[in-house]
Amino acid sequence: MATPSTPPLSPPRHSNLPTPPSPTVKNDRYFANHPTLSLINQCTSTKHLKQVHAQMLRTGLFFDSFSASKLITASALLPFSSLDYARQVFDQIPQPNLYTWNIIIRAYASSPDPTQSHLIFLQMLHQCEHFPDKFTFPFVLKAASGLKAFRVGRVFHGMVIKASLNSDVFILNSLVHFYGSSGDLDLAYGLFMKIPRKDVVSWNSMITAFVQGGYPEGALELFREMEKENVKPNDVTMVGVLSACTKKLDLEFGRWVCSYIERNEISVNLTLSNAMLDMYWKCGGIEDAKRLFDKMLEKDIFSWTTMLDGYAKLGEYHEARHVFDAMPCQDIAAWNALISAYEQNGKPKEALAIFRELQLRKDAKPDEVTLVCTLSASAQLGAMDLGRWVHVCIEKQGINLNCHLMTSLIDMYTKCGDVEKALGVFYSAERKDVFVWSAMIGGLAMHGRGRAAIDLFSKMLEAKVKPNSVTFTNVLCACSHTGLVNEGRTLFYQMEPVHGVVPEDKHYACMVDILGRSGLLEEAVELIEKMPMVPTASVWGALLGSCRLHGNIELAEQASSRLLELDPGNHGAYVLLSNIYAKIGKWDRVSGLRKVMRDSGLKKEPGCSSIEVNGIVHEFLAGDNCHPLSKEIYSKLDEIAARLKSIGYVPNKSHLLQLIEEDDMKDHALSLHGEKLAIAFGLISMAPSQQIRVVKNLRVCGDCHSVTKLISKLYGREILLRDRYRFHHFRGGHCSCMDYW
Structure with missing residues (x-):
């Protein structure tokens, strides 16, 4: 008996079916009503499909192109489908018709490996007698979007034009989506405007492109135009509009959108409910979010995690834990939300306690996010033993040490005091991005190894890695900690003309610190006066700290005054000025400042x-x-x-x-x-x-x-x-x- 792995190349000689004139009957529905094909629609598992497949092979029905296309559709697209099995079936078809090629291309376009969609498309160009049609290109463009393959997508666009398919609304919608997801909003919008009769998918594609491209105002304006054109929005439209509201943090308009959905009786599925929930939390509509969550008849892991993350970011850890414990399924995303909430809000001990609980319960397997958060919490606490343990786990489990994890490990080792181990991790990396280089430069700076930090910066430039804003903050800090004034000046004044990085307030603060620490207070003041932006609290704080070192009371009082104008609740300004007064024995002024702090309810950060x-x-x-x-x-x-x-x-x-x-x-x-x-x-x-x-x-x-x-x-x-x-x-x-x- 023939098996799926060893199919005959032609129908059996004793088949009851008439022998086709060629290995496949092309574009013919001669067997459309064959009883075996009706069994395909009744299948509920891959096992059932394989049984039908075997029967089709025995009877020779598999070698009819229309019949084979029915089987490949079920194999690739039904809920229980197996793409690997669908590919095996496809590879057995001697001469697939165009519809069959499109089905397998479509299936791979939505798979975790959309590259296969493009490879099959190339195979199709060589083996199929028909040129790709209006159904083929939307699928390969979808794959290009998923892969961020801009050049490949442009090639498909050219093929569309050559095939005179560039007026087809389905293809144009796909092109709008492709260019939007590639970040070329101008080209996406230009194509959108050329669509003669825009359907709701056209509008949705452009609205989504604007949202994903960081232009939420454009998305909301497009929604208003859509209303004027009397195009009825659907749930996908509203997800895009709500995402725009979320990015703008516009709670008022977000509430209006939610009421619009209800007034217009737009179908609210789980995706739309989650979009509303996400908007409420991120825009500050906490009570709205709670009411919506309680009303939701269906909730998925995203719904629960959104609530958990929302409570955690508000610092309502008891509520966050309550949501976590109530979750029907605590996947790693939920654990990560809880761990990262503590870690990012200055509670590293609590973050590590949750991580240990995860290890003990073994409900979910830690992923890259878990490890990054745990390493960051370890760095904050200086918990090197746990940080080392995480590093060993990464190595034992063979986890890919990408740049994100590499940066976290370097940060952990340097902040825990082992700069040599950090350097070992750094030099072991095959690929180093700007964040890996910046982390190592920052680590050397923290340890007072200014010359080494500058040397590493030079090696970074030799490696053709372009420094960014963080890189310069770290290398300037290195100069500050070791009194490398001339080197700091040179780096600062090279930032924009040589490296194309515009100095920000934090870089000015570093430069003021470099000059001030070395006693060049007048030059520091001149730099502040020449700043192209209004000096921030960090700039005045740097000057105030320098005044403390050198006992310049008059300048310290000016810096403190300017600092408190910008940040009245900054207890550090009072502390630094008090320290200066105390250092020269002006205890009456110390008492006066302490009284001001008490009267205003200010409390210093406890040591x-x-x-x-x-x-x-x-x-x-x-x-x-x-x-x-x-x-x-x-x-x-x-x-x-x-x-x-x-x-x-x-x-x-x-x-x-x-x-x-x-x-x-x-x-x-x-x-x-x-x-x-x-x-x-x-x-x-x-x-x-x-x-x-x-x-x-x-x-x-x-x-x-x-x-x-x-x-x-x-x-x-x-x-x-x-x-x-x-x-x-x-x-x-x-x-x-x-x-x-």
Whole structure:
């Protein structure tokens, strides 16, 4: 008996069917009413189809082109269809007719591998006696859209013109969609305007093109024109219009669109409901979103994830968790929404707790998004043990280390203190995009390796990788941290004329910091005065920080005033100015600023230091006594204080200027800063050979910096301290920053 894999090339000699004149009966419906073909419509599985296929082979019916096309249609397009099986069936047909070619091209155009659609099209050009028709081109154009194959699509467009099919509305609609998805809105709109009798698909294609091309205003204007032309919109139209409202964050018009849908009795399917839900959340219509979600009779994973993500981004984590627990199916997208919400909102501990839960429950397999979010949370906390574990998982599971993951790994290692490991990851990459280069340059900058950062920037240019805005922010920060003033100037003034990157406010802030830190305050002020845009809070903050370093009270007061005009709630401005006053002993002004802060309800960000020991991150606030080992920690602090005193160390009272940052502690406050508690805990919990790594959310104070240098010498320990701006590597009584910080 013939099988699907070994079909006969001609009908059996003893078939009851008349012998066709050739291997296929072309474009003939002679067997249209054959009882075997009626069985195709009754099939409910691929197994049933294969049984019909076998029967068609036995009878020779398979070699009739019309009959074969019926089988290929079912194999490729029915809900239970298998594209692999459909391809096997197609390859067995000796001379497929044009309809059959179109069916298999159409099936692949909507598949995960649309490239096959184009390959079969080329095969068709060589083997089919008929030229592609108006049904062929929409499918190959759809495949080109999915592949972002702009040049290939242009070739198809040329073929359409040569075949005189360029007035067909279906093909024109496909071309509008193709050019729109390729980002050429002008060409898409030009073709749209040439459509003589636009149907609803024409309007939908152009509306979608405008939305996807970042021109939501055009989409909404087109919708109004559509109304004037009396073309009745459908659910696809409204999805596009709602997406435009979402991009414009126009809640008022979005609500009007939802009422329009109801008034005009437009069919609301799940896709349209999800579009409304997404619009409400992203435009701030929280109560609208809740009401709609409760009314939805059908919900899919997108519906649930939208609600989950919405609550999480609002900081309503209890509600987000409630939605997560209520989900009928918690796929990896839902886990990612919860993990990323915590990670992106400054709650890395909670993000990692959710990741550990995912690992324990094994409901879903982590994907690239999960790993990127987990690496980012690890970087924020300085949790290198977990970050290393994720890296090992990536390698063991053979996950493709693309540029996105590569960037995350480099960021994690540099922020956790292992810049050499980050460099190892960087140099192992076969392909490096601008973000990978920028991440490594930024990592070197954080560790005070300014020369190395500039050298890497030069290598990036040699590799013909065009720097972007982030690259220059990172390389300018490297100059700032190491006092490379001339190099910073050169890079800054080369940005636009040499590299085509227009300096933004953040680049001006970096340059002001470079000049200010080195004492060139007048030049910094001149740069601010020449800025082509209004100086932002970050620019004035950079100048204020420089004034703190050099004790320039008059300029500090001006910078603080301008900063608070732009950002009245910026507690950092009060803190920096208070520090300047305290440094020169003007305590009456310190008290005055503290009163202003109290009266206005401003609270400074509390200082918090963390340390990872045996994979567990421990956090310490100033004067913290909540840790289970508090007694041992404070005993160690007493020991440290005694040893420091024995070598003549006296706390620098000028550093009491940090009182504002540490909740009004008394004279002994300096010994109770969080970083000192964390270091003491490290000394009693870690082996002498282990590096002590501490992460602080604020700038480390001068006294803690001095004490940590002495501890590194007295106890023979290597200590890494990461504050808000950079790393400090302490060893043998010295710091890598060379006291330039």
